[in-house]
Amino acid sequence: MEHGTTAEPEQRPQTADGDYRRSPREEERRQFRRARDRRNRWTAALCTIAFVAAVAAATVASPGWERVHALFLDGAEFRHALPEVLDGFWLNVRMFLIAEVLILVLGLLVALVRVTRAPGLQPLRLAATVYVDVFRGVPTLLLVFLVGFGLPALRLQGTPSQPWVLGVIALVLSYTAYVAEVLRAGLESVHPAQRNAARALGLSTPQALRYVVLPQAVRNVLPPLLNDFIALQKDTALVAVLGPLEALRAAQIKADYDFNYTPYLAAALLFIAVTVPLTRVADRLQRRAAQRAWTETGR
Amino acid sequence: MSEALLRIRGLRKSYDSRLVLRSVDLDVAEHQVVCLIGGSGSGKSTLLRCVDLLDVVDDGTVHLGDTELTDPRLDADLVRRRIGIVFQAYNLFPHLSVLDNITLAPRRVHRVPRAQAEETARELLDRLGLADKAADHPERLSGGQQQRAAIARALATGPELLLLDEITSALDPGLVGEVLDVVTDLKQRGMTILMATHEMGFARHAADRVCFLEDGVVREQGTAEQVLTDPRHPATRRFLSRVLDR
Ligand SMILES: Nc1ncnc2c1ncn2[C@@H]1O[C@H](COP(=O)(O)OP(=O)(O)OP(=O)(O)O)[C@@H](O)[C@H]1O
Ligand SMILES: [Mg+2]
Numbered sequence: 232m233e234h235g236t237t238a239e240p241e242q243r244p245q246t247a248d249g250d251y252r253r254s255p256r257e258e259e260r261r262q263f264r265r266a267r268d269r270r271n272r273w274t275a276a277l278c279t280i281a282f283v284a285a286v287a288a289a290t291v292a293s294p295g296w297e298r299v300h301a302l303f304l305d306g307a308e309f310r311h312a313l314p315e316v317l318d319g320f321w322l323n324v325r326m327f328l329i330a331e332v333l334i335l336v337l338g339l340l341v342a343l344v345r346v347t348r349a350p351g352l353q354p355l356r357l358a359a360t361v362y363v364d365v366f367r368g369v370p371t372l373l374l375v376f377l378v379g380f381g382l383p384a385l386r387l388q389g390t391p392s393q394p395w396v397l398g399v400i401a402l403v404l405s406y407t408a409y410v411a412e413v414l415r416a417g418l419e420s421v422h423p424a425q426r427n428a429a430r431a432l433g434l435s436t437p438q439a440l441r442y443v444v445l446p447q448a449v450r451n452v453l454p455p456l457l458n459d460f461i462a463l464q465k466d467t468a469l470v471a472v473l474g475p476l477e478a479l480r481a482a483q484i485k486a487d488y489d490f491n492y493t494p495y496l497a498a499a500l501l502f503i504a505v506t507v508p509l510t511r512v513a514d515r516l517q518r519r520a521a522q523r524a525w526t527e528t529g530r
Numbered sequence: 531m532s533e534a535l536l537r538i539r540g541l542r543k544s545y546d547s548r549l550v551l552r553s554v555d556l557d558v559a560e561h562q563v564v565c566l567i568g569g570s571g572s573g574k575s576t577l578l579r580c581v582d583l584l585d586v587v588d589d590g591t592v593h594l595g596d597t598e599l600t601d602p603r604l605d606a607d608l609v610r611r612r613i614g615i616v617f618q619a620y621n622l623f624p625h626l627s628v629l630d631n632i633t634l635a636p637r638r639v640h641r642v643p644r645a646q647a648e649e650t651a652r653e654l655l656d657r658l659g660l661a662d663k664a665a666d667h668p669e670r671l672s673g674g675q676q677q678r679a680a681i682a683r684a685l686a687t688g689p690e691l692l693l694l695d696e697i698t699s700a701l702d703p704g705l706v707g708e709v710l711d712v713v714t715d716l717k718q719r720g721m722t723i724l725m726a727t728h729e730m731g732f733a734r735h736a737a738d739r740v741c742f743l744e745d746g747v748v749r750e751q752g753t754a755e756q757v758l759t760d761p762r763h764p765a766t767r768r769f770l771s772r773v774l775d776r
Contacts, residue, residue, distance in 0.1 A: 253589055254540060254589055256589075263603065267602070
């Protein structure tokens with residue numbers, strides 16, 4: 232065929248597609264893909280079962296299993312301990328919710344200070360840099376000790392004395408340093424052309440930041456940000472060393488009293504119960520970001 | 531004439547509920563240059579992505595030589611080794627020098643020894659007028675140079691078929707010529723090319739065939755001369771008067 236127009240004349244209805252039927256070849260392809268997916272699912276399921284069975288068998292066959300079972304997996308002890316540990320866990324939840332809000336606000340401030348170029352802000356920029364360097368370098372547990380015991384020792388007017396508040400302060404100090412760095416990376420990942428485009432439309436510098444740069448920055452770093460929050464949720468247990476009755480402390484008291492470690496298991500399960508949903512959200516966001524990167528550059 | 535190298539039959543592709551390609555039939559014979567024209571959003575890029583298996587088709591078949599590319603049993607990587615593709619946005623790897631961009635696939639995928647891969651790459655760069663840019667990183671190159679480097683990269687694996695997706699539309703008018711000259715040179719060397727383009731002048735003198743894509747089908751196709759100067763279909767005429775007016 233050297234030349235020809237596709238025969239249909241102009242008056243063919245624009246959306247006429249109702250008469251489309253899948254070709255036999257396409258049906259066959261779909262059938263093949265379905266069969267392959269089914270096979271893959273079976274393989275995945277069998278491999279998983281075999282793996283879990285092997286691990287379980289190795290655990291149960293180990294010489295110390297009897298003892299471990301009695302000390303860590305005591306059903307009655309678990310039921311007994313769970314309400315008390317759960318009571319303590321509410322304190323963890325309160326601590327990380329409060330800390331997360333503070334960390335976001337303070338982290339953003341530190342990040343903004345670090346990316347600005349205004350010469351007048353040099354001292355602030357220096358302070359922010361020193362802060363980040365110092366507080367990322369100090370182990371979180373050490374910071375909890377220092378704030379928890381050091382701050383009250385100063386006997387300043389108005390310093391809080393409740394241990395859990397001091398714990399939150401320590402966590403905020405530590406995690407703000409991480410989150411500020413994540414947000415700074417996000418701010419710097421937004422192409423300068425975006426800021427210029429916003430300025431060209433007449434937006435002021437703060438407006439460009441607020442409406443154009445920051446939304447993209449947060450979008451870019453949401454997965455690592457959530458990772459930090461997941462780590463923070465677990466690290467609320469560090470506050471146990473200051474003595475407030477949070478989940479780990481409650482479990483510890485119960486365990487010492489009953490000479491059984493099962494309460495720790497209860498505490499562990501509670502921490503997992505709140506981090507798993509957040510982990511899944513982080514995964515989903517990461518996948519979405521990857522897809523977006525794909526469609527933005529793949530054409 | 532024997533069977534065409536690339537044969538597309540009844541190709542159908544939609545994104546979500548949006549039907550982009552309804553039923554595309556298209557042949558590209560060996561050593562031919564076929565230009566795809568059509569309005570923005572008519573599915574030219576989609577068609578090229580389907581041929582390179584970057585997207586899964588909803589229906590229809592694509593054959594390259596004796597291989598059915600749309601066969602789900604097929605290893606897509608093996609097929610892609612036979613096809614080169616160049617995008618509008620170059621997509622050179624920013625962390626590699628031009629030379630390393632070009633030798634990456636020959637060395638890592640085709641296991642060509644480094645010395646040999648680099649020799650081939652230098653020959654290509656020489657031909658495309660980039661001999662002195664081998665050691666530079668992409669950001670040091672102009673748009674036209676980057677696009678020529680991207681073409682060199684696509685050619686380095688010795689593909690049977692080259693797909694070009696609006697390779698000049700991100701370029702300054704002054705740089706368009708140098709890139710299109712490369713395509714003309716490839717045509718003279720017998721390369722088989724399927725390209726989406728908005729450059730009607732180029733299509734007229736370089737294309738063996740021109741296909742007008744509209745409403746999910748190939749509305750009209752024929753020799754460049756015929757389609758571009760004497761279109762039979764009213765939709766083609768409307769499209770051409772729009773783009774040629776500018
Ligand atoms: N990944 C995707 N997801 C959803 N829709 C898509 C995707 N890729 C393309 N489309 C849609 O498919 C249609 C065809 O797009 P395509 O990029 O193939 O057009 P085109 O002919 O190459 O246009 P242009 O000349 O502007 O490059 C468009 O309406 C587009 O919105
Ligand atoms: Mg396109």
